[in-house]
Amino acid sequence: MSNLHLVRRADYSIKRVVIYYVIGILISLSIGAILLMSLNINPLEYYGRMLTMGMVGNSFAYKSVESLIKIFVPLLITSLALGLAFKMRFWNIGGEGEFLAGAICASVVAFNSKGMNPFITVVLMCLAAMISSGLIGLAVAALKVKFNTNETLMTLMLNYIMLYVIKYLGDTKADWNFFLREDSERPIFGEFPENAEMGGITIGFFTLQYSLIVAIILTVLIYFYIKKTKHGYEISVVGDSAATAKYAGMNVGWIVLRTMFISAALIGLAAGLATSTAGTVSDSITNNVGWTGIIVAWLSKLSIPAIFVTSILISVLQYGCRAAATQYPAIDSNFADLLQGIILFSVLMADFAATFKIAKREDASNV
């Protein structure tokens, strides 16, 4: 038998975690560089283009920032929402499905909103999205509380059920189907009337969309919700140990229902904002935030400020790869996913190195 074994480190140092994480990310980028070189692509040039997102020497650089924000806002809100559920050890991996449900309901409002006040329209869209997504989350939580049904698998199934619902809406030409364009023979999703589109503050050519402001305010609110309120405290106790929470007199079932409703409703809000920003709906409206959000929340160790920063970095990675893909035919935007995967693997290893250490097994006779 080897006389080495793993022990949990007694102390927890933020500095150590950060250093290990940075090393992990650097290693991942090096692996990415090797992969790029195997395609005869200069990795420095590629990473350069990725990080600058094709903005250098481009008089339309402000467009890139606007596109980046469009990726960033839904990702940030979804990651925050998923993080809330994960903190409670509730495996809501149904971000995709909840997002799609929200997007569908927001579109129902949008397509029927002709002539309404723009502000009221967008608010109604977001409310419809939040309620529909929130109810799905609530149903899952209720089954979990009542029958202990596996929530991971339940939410996973819902992702695909919702995906086929929206595909059905997008492919079915019928009188009742107001989702589609009327002037087209082929089924195509229609565009929202102008009053359902997200406005913004115009600065020169650049439009700062209101959704970004909403997302930032939301981040601050959720930070205080988790850190300063009784609700936030209850979530973390349930996450640590449901038994402890129960013996402390907390109503665990109620906490799970409430938190899961909020988590799913926030994803609905992200969907409402995203559809309004896009001005239309489609089965790819989620941009995979339900999946990426899980990675973001985990990379950030469920810390709210870290989720904010990580969402920016992942958005840059995704948009940057998309922008760089136009320059290199041998590689497509999926390279972002590849890098994302490698980064998460290395960070998981870094995380392990920061929480465990290898120690010599002590001889039993010494104890």
Added chain:
Amino acid sequence: MFDVITLFLSSVIIYSIPLLYGTTGEIMIEKSGSLNLGVEGTMAIGAVAGYVAACRTNSLFVGVLVAFISAALVGAVFAFLTVTLQANQNVTGLTITTFGVAFYYFLGNGLSNSEGGWPMLGNTTLAAQFADIKIPLLSDIPVLGPVLFTKNILVYFGVLIAVLMWLYFAKTVPGLKLRAIGENPGAADSLGINVTLYKYIHIMIGSGIMGIGGIYMGLNMGGTFEGSNCWINGYGWIAIALVIFANWSPARAILGTVVFGLFSTLRVYNVAFATAFPGVLGWLNKIPAHFFSALPFIITLIVLILSSMRKNSSSGEPAAIGRNYYREDR
């Protein structure tokens, strides 16, 4: 008239066997107490690596072997992260899916833009090795013969794996020990079973089996690489659903595979059926194809909820599933 039925049932078998590989592989992993959500990615990596190797060597055997080994290596990554490093299983599995599908596109795009280009299947000897094999006598039975006994070698192999795995769980000592680990790793450990070793081996073999399902799908698609569509196309997720539907039994997985295959094939054949039997099956025309696509997930959701409501002891779900085992937390 019988032609439609024969053709339909034949397609059911051809298109659902990859599901059987994914499902049996996932059952083996889940029986060890680990929930691997990376089926889709593992199959994608096995598919692309196996297919390229098969084309380069013109040998189906080498292709299947490479598919198995490459997917098993992905399994090794999952095992290393979750068993040794105690990382979260959901997150690790989902990342394997993201990574695996992205790797598929990476290799596919890279090869398509290289000098040699993407290897084509065409009329190579490889394609001949994947052709249907007629089993003497049995293949002469009407309807059943062409449906069950005139299939490519990977169909038979998939069924063989499922049967062998069923025997392994039910009749052998290592199978029993594996199930013990899935139920209660602490108790298994105290009986002197090497939990870590068992988990590693079974996660790797299970992933390898998924990889064979991957190369099957690639060959089934004629080996054409499209920049926008992955060969696996959601089959990995259906396989995860199927594990629940099959109640974690490899034998029931064969049945479940045919049932789920029936739905996904009906998606294509509903119009043909409605035309062939307008009286009895005319209504099939009215059901949208998307409903058949969603049906496996809807049924699994219902099964999942109903079985948790009943809470009977006949459920094959390993009790310790999804939870990492850290000896010193015991």
